[in-house]
Amino acid sequence: MSQSGPYLEPATLVRREFLPPGFWYLTLRAPQIAAAAKSAQFVALDLPGTFMVRLPLGIYTVQDDTFSLLFQEWGERTRRLASLAEGTAVSCIGPLGNSFRLPEERTTRATLVAGGLGVAAMWLLARELHNAGMDATILLGARSANLLVGMRELQIFGFPLDVCTDDGSSGFRGTVIQRLQALAPPGVLYGCGPPGMLRALCAYANDHGITCEVSLEETFGCSLGTCWGCVVPVRRGCPQGTGYPRAESETRSFDVARVCADGTVFRAADLVWQT
Amino acid sequence: MADVTVPQAAPAPDLSVRIGSATLRAPVIAASGCYNKGDEFGRLTDVGRYGAITLKSITRYPRLGNDMPRLAMTPAGLLNAIGLQGPGLDHFLHHVAPALQDVPTAVIASAAGFSVDEFVTVAAALDGLPNVVAIELDVSCPNVEREGRCFAADAASLAQVVAAVKQRVRLPVIPKLMPNVTDIRPIARAAQDAGADAISLINAVRGLVIDVERAQPVLANAAGGLTGPAIRPIAVHAVWEAAQVVTIPIIGMGGIAEGTDALEFLFAGATAVAIGTANFRRPDVHLRVLEAIEREMFRRGCRRVGELTGLANPGFAGPRPAAGL
Ligand SMILES: Cc1cc2nc3c(=O)[nH]c(=O)nc-3n(C[C@H](O)[C@H](O)[C@H](O)COP(=O)(O)OP(=O)(O)OC[C@H]3O[C@@H](n4cnc5c(N)ncnc54)[C@H](O)[C@@H]3O)c2cc1C
Ligand SMILES: Cc1cc2nc3c(=O)[nH]c(=O)nc-3n(C[C@H](O)[C@H](O)[C@H](O)COP(=O)(O)O)c2cc1C
Numbered sequence: 266m267s268q269s270g271p272y273l274e275p276a277t278l279v280r281r282e283f284l285p286p287g288f289w290y291l292t293l294r295a296p297q298i299a300a301a302a303k304s305a306q307f308v309a310l311d312l313p314g315t316f317m318v319r320l321p322l323g324i325y326t327v328q329d330d331t332f333s334l335l336f337q338e339w340g341e342r343t344r345r346l347a348s349l350a351e352g353t354a355v356s357c358i359g360p361l362g363n364s365f366r367l368p369e370e371r372t373t374r375a376t377l378v379a380g381g382l383g384v385a386a387m388w389l390l391a392r393e394l395h396n397a398g399m400d401a402t403i404l405l406g407a408r409s410a411n412l413l414v415g416m417r418e419l420q421i422f423g424f425p426l427d428v429c430t431d432d433g434s435s436g437f438r439g440t441v442i443q444r445l446q447a448l449a450p451p452g453v454l455y456g457c458g459p460p461g462m463l464r465a466l467c468a469y470a471n472d473h474g475i476t477c478e479v480s481l482e483e484t485f486g487c488s489l490g491t492c493w494g495c496v497v498p499v500r501r502g503c504p505q506g507t508g509y510p511r512a513e514s515e516t517r518s519f520d521v522a523r524v525c526a527d528g529t530v531f532r533a534a535d536l537v538w539q540t
Numbered sequence: 541m542a543d544v545t546v547p548q549a550a551p552a553p554d555l556s557v558r559i560g561s562a563t564l565r566a567p568v569i570a571a572s573g574c575y576n577k578g579d580e581f582g583r584l585t586d587v588g589r590y591g592a593i594t595l596k597s598i599t600r601y602p603r604l605g606n607d608m609p610r611l612a613m614t615p616a617g618l619l620n621a622i623g624l625q626g627p628g629l630d631h632f633l634h635h636v637a638p639a640l641q642d643v644p645t646a647v648i649a650s651a652a653g654f655s656v657d658e659f660v661t662v663a664a665a666l667d668g669l670p671n672v673v674a675i676e677l678d679v680s681c682p683n684v685e686r687e688g689r690c691f692a693a694d695a696a697s698l699a700q701v702v703a704a705v706k707q708r709v710r711l712p713v714i715p716k717l718m719p720n721v722t723d724i725r726p727i728a729r730a731a732q733d734a735g736a737d738a739i740s741l742i743n744a745v746r747g748l749v750i751d752v753e754r755a756q757p758v759l760a761n762a763a764g765g766l767t768g769p770a771i772r773p774i775a776v777h778a779v780w781e782a783a784q785v786v787t788i789p790i791i792g793m794g795g796i797a798e799g800t801d802a803l804e805f806l807f808a809g810a811t812a813v814a815i816g817t818a819n820f821r822r823p824d825v826h827l828r829v830l831e832a833i834e835r836e837m838f839r840r841g842c843r844r845v846g847e848l849t850g851l852a853n854p855g856f857a858g859p860r861p862a863a864g865l
């Protein structure tokens with residue numbers, strides 16, 4: 266069995282592709298990270314400039330000794346990454362974080378629910394399900410048809426791709442959650458996307474008693490689990506939580522977990538959504 | 541420096557430093573709150589090259605910490621409001637402390653508290669844990685017994701807590717001061733007079749970032765502590781001023797990201813330096829800093845790293861080791 270990392274490895278940008286209207290698809294060569302990457306894991310990139318912390322991005326696809334990233338220009342670090350020339354080496358730490366757990370029963374039908382760039386966490390999961398000989402449906406959601414990404418890379422697994430757009434410009438008109446409600450309940454759910462979508466997905470799963478795992482994002486500092494800057498509330502007793510005893514003066518009834526090191530994947534049943 | 545004599549076969553430079561009764565193998569320390577006990581960084585770099593690792597500040601009772609968001613980036617800085625999240629003393633002693641014996645270098649345990657009693661209880665319990673060679677006091681919390689005035693901003697309060705801890709603790713005691721004071725000198729003097737074996741300078745600088753679009757502070761806690769290169773000149777100045785009024789060692793920190801940054805602190809009067817935020821970007825930052833210190837020692841013909849301390853500070857009050865061999 267190969268070691269699982271994480272590694273501090275220079276990654277060489279071998280290919281950059283702009284996907285209109287505003288996404289980037291970059292391929293980087295980093296043999297150790299590529300070999301170890303599992304679903305929902307991410308890399309932390311050190312970009313040239315006066316940035317205090319690394320940029321966390323999900324590992325999208327993996328091929329041979331390369332992996333790819335799918336992102337948009339959110340702010341300065343993603344802008345800087347998009348501007349790098351092919352051939353540039355970037356210091357990378359990865360793969361980081363835990364992974365989605367495959368169902369124990371091979372006959373369980375999985376539904377993967379991706380909102381927007383949340384699709385970045387789904388390719389490796391689809392590959393793992395495919396390699397395990399399992400069946401899956403992929404729900405892809407975006408505001409509008411031109412913002413749909415990921416279909417090109419995801420279709421190689423042969424799983425049905427069910428597209429939803431808020432404005433109906435492609436596929437089902439409505440959100441992925443509305444689409445989910447219209448379908449027969451799946452055996453297991455996996456999700457990644459904006460917080461509102463994940464919250465609704467977890468509510469749906471919990472209401473229907475369906476096992477559901479979601480990959481979360483937060484503002485990261487260290488990306489490694491040492492700064493405690495990226496926590497989310499989880500149910501007390503959740504094995505991913507701190508397990509600290511509750512102080513007498515503590516009014517909050519939940520525990521917390523670090524998204525970077527205890528996640529990014531959490532079970533819907535363990536998450537506590539604050540208003 | 542034109543006429544630096546380069547020894548033919550240079551003896552290995554002596555990087556060790558003394559902090560009270562503790563000897564550290566190197567003058568570079570991992571700062572509190574940024575490193576856990578080194579397990580995570582140990583998978584990426586040689587943590588054992590650090591002279592010591594400072595643990596996250598431990599409080600008497602468990603703390604869940606602040607709500608999210610807890611972090612915001614600023615130009616050359618990082619604003620954090622973690623809220624002293626931690627297991628509390630009892631849970632720490634049972635679940636974390638035993639593993640300290642596996643840390644590949646010395647450990648500085650950090651105690652935080654909201655009253656003198658809390659500090660004493662926590663510090664006394666940390667004294668004697670495996671690998672722990674000194675106790676740092678995170679005195680940047682409000683003192684509930686003195687109208688919430690921050691220990692580090694009130695010389696009398698600080699002196700009281702240091703003296704009380706010294707009575708109960710055998711290991712060197714290192715209060716960690718805050719730059720948010722009008723004059724750091726009387727505070728540093730009060731720490732020394734109360735029996736501190738060394739002082740750490742500086743803790744994070746108070747700051748606040750507003751999200752203009754939402755017209756709200758970015759952090760859930762509103763205010764936070766600013767760290768990183770943005771605060772380095774503030775930190776170097778604090779070390780410079782304190783080094784003119786105390787003779788105990790100073791551990792300098794705040795914005796060290798490169799070797800030359802660490803030299804600034806040593807030249808200002810620090811005996812050792814600590815690195816926090818820069819680890820996040822470069823897990824091997826301490827190796828670069830050590831290399832730069834060694835290079836500087838070689839360039840100046842120093843055998844012991846202590847010879848660099850206070851070089852730039854004409855008012856340096858600490859012990860100045862004889863230069864050269
Ligand atoms: C584990 C993990 C995996 C990630 N994977 C991906 C990925 O595969 N693809 C991708 O595009 N992004 C991904 N992100 C998000 C990305 O890391 C952040 O968007 C990051 O803040 C961008 O850094 P920046 O310096 O470019 O922008 P920043 O300066 O950090 O942010 C710029 C502005 O955009 C806003 N913003 C940032 N992120 C988001 C967001 N996700 N949703 C809404 N507003 C936001 C900020 O509030 C800020 O105002 C991931 C984040 C995490 C934690
Ligand atoms: C995320 C984070 C958490 C911190 N937590 C603590 C803490 O618990 N106790 C403490 O004394 N200092 C804490 N600090 C302050 C650092 O130890 C250090 O004094 C400060 O960050 C300045 O150094 P730097 O610029 O190298 O980070 C923390 C800093 C950061 C960034």
Ligand code: FES
Pocket residue numbers: 484485486487488489490491492493494495496523524525526
């Ligand atoms: S980002 Fe530092 S603990 Fe998660």
